[in-house]
Amino acid sequence: MIFDCDGVLVDSERLANAVLADLLTRSGLPTTTDESIATYMGLSMTSCLGLAEGNLARPLPSDPLDRYHEAVFAAFDGELEAIPA
Numbered sequence: 847m848i849f850d851c852d853g854v855l856v857d858s859e860r861l862a863n864a865v866l867a868d869l870l871t872r873s874g875l876p877t878t879t880d881e882s883i884a885t886y887m888g889l890s891m892t893s894c895l896g897l898a899e900g901n902l903a904r905p906l907p908s909d910p911l912d913r914y915h916e917a918v919f920a921a922f923d924g925e926l927e928a929i930p931a
Contacts, residue, residue: 861925863887865918870898873906 863882870877875898877885886894895910 857929858922858926859883859887861921862918865921866894866914869910869914869917873898873902873910875902 860879860883863886864879866886867877867879867882870882886897889897891911891914895906899905
């Protein structure tokens, strides 16, 4: 059984979108966290990266998915906080 605790125990969406926005900005597609939420939230990472590459009109630098996961897990480890009860 899988439980979705996002928004109940923790709120990782904003933090994950901040990481994505930073990755895209560093890749040449200036993106704010709010823009990332509005554009990419709810999409698979494959869809997000494909959409970003379409907006850039070129491929993202090598291993964007690996770089995203590495950065998001580091951010979760260092910054993710429980939602107050």
